[in-house]
Amino acid sequence: MNAALSDAGGPWGLPLWDVAIWGLLCAAAATLWWRKARSASLALLALALAAAFARGLLAPPALAALALLVLAAWLVRPQRPRAARIGGHVVFVLTAFALGLHLLPGFDNPRAIADVRLSADSAPMALYFNFDKPLAGFWLLLCWPLLRLYGDGPRPAAASLGAGLAGAAIAAALCLGLGLALGAVAWAPKWPWFGALWALNNLLLVALTEEAMFRGYLQDSLQRRWQAQRWGAHAAIAVSALAFGLVHAGGGARWVALATLAGLAYGWAYRKGGLAAAVLAHFGLNLVHFTLFTYPQLA
Template identity: 35%
Template sequence: MFHLNDLWPDGLVWLLLASTVLSLFFKPKMWPTLLSLTAATALSFARISPLALSIVVLGLVVAKQSQRLTGMYKAICHGFVIIWAAALVLHLIPGFSNLLVLDKVFSGSNSIPFTMYLNLDKPLIVFGLFLLVPSMLKQATSIARPQLIVLALLFASLPLLAWSTGIVKPEISLPTWTWIFVINNLLFTCVAEEALFRGYIQQRLIERLTPIVGITVTSLLFGLAHFAGGIFFIAIATLAGLLYGLTYYWTGRLAFAVAIHFTFNLLHLLLFTYPMAN
């Protein structure tokens, strides 16, 4: 059973991190200050080591310097930051003490056990990627009604397709830990994944190739990133990636892709077995 007391006082680190992530979308000039405060708090609570913090700072500095460079030097900086981001996502950098909040819990009687950490390393990639490609938070563009219909149909069909494969089953539930799931999934998972796949990979591919190739390749990569769930999970994740990719491309707002991604994940938790059927 998860209790609010389990988050105190260490949860202050993730409260500050959540504020920092939100500032990117609402007060972009504030995030360096808030991130510095988050880092200092994490260091004081031993949630990050001096070595890990140094590696984080190095990645951010390289990303920032890339804005002043061109050609081969700029490409090298991008390559370094992407490797840095991958290491953070895969928890390969030592010195992070992520907070375990759910340990083999069940969302319902037909669901498999679910474990969740409040990660400190993975969300940090958002800031490095934003420094690499500030345009990922570009202004919104108008979306046509046919495009909205396509997005709505794709969104509605995904749960049915997942159900038809047997990886999930209908199961209405409202776990006591839903609120912490909402915070973690929205701000620390969906924002990081959308920044990486749509804000960076898709946008860069579209700039160099075509929208069709960029969105398709990014969707496939997003699906493959969910390989642990099996072939059907990969297929559904690929189609979900297509939904998020089209949302970002047609609206021009990363926040909209994040919102659709999070809504899909939340409905998965509330209306179906989570993360999969047993």
């Protein structure tokens, strides 16, 4: 690879190749929403991964994670024996959480923003171009046919939009209101220079992956299992919200409570409008938090 091109500044003062590869990954995520464009999404994803290997962002040990995801996709196919399908789900869940927690070797996720304080009283934040965590989201949208993308009825996209906006409003009112009461955040309107970068990354890679995992996979699976029970849908929302809260335990009890509360709103949005609504609700809360309140939290 040409060293001059590798070191050239991108639109945010970042290495041009890092921005370009991240852009390919975002484009692959954006095309996942159209089932007829799945071949294009796979091509973009393959191109992004190949470029990341060439750039050195992925090393050979990352192939083990990719192989585990391929194995899981092969095992969960409907024609496999029940034991194989169960094993495939176990492989996927373990691999997905290891990817989400950045535990698997071979991924050198570039840091786009390093230890920036967005307001005088905020804790520092960093922004990474993660190539490991989004793979779980890609797997679910490409390999899990039961995942519900949009709302039901004659206008599914409209149902998703309405549920997503309502879910975002509910989550923002509840979570940021409680965050203010707990002293986790304060009023701090802003739009930093890297706001567009953060927004694209959060919408296409972060919110998509987390909602596909906790709502499209966990909540939907529980709801199907408990569909004969009158309380099944509500219990599925509650369990997936609690699981979502617990993965935020690194931030302490406050963030477990806030994330669980947000998960309830996202779960309601998913039930009403599918994955698109849950992603919109998730991104909506994050956007309000990022632009109007202390981000990520008070120091």
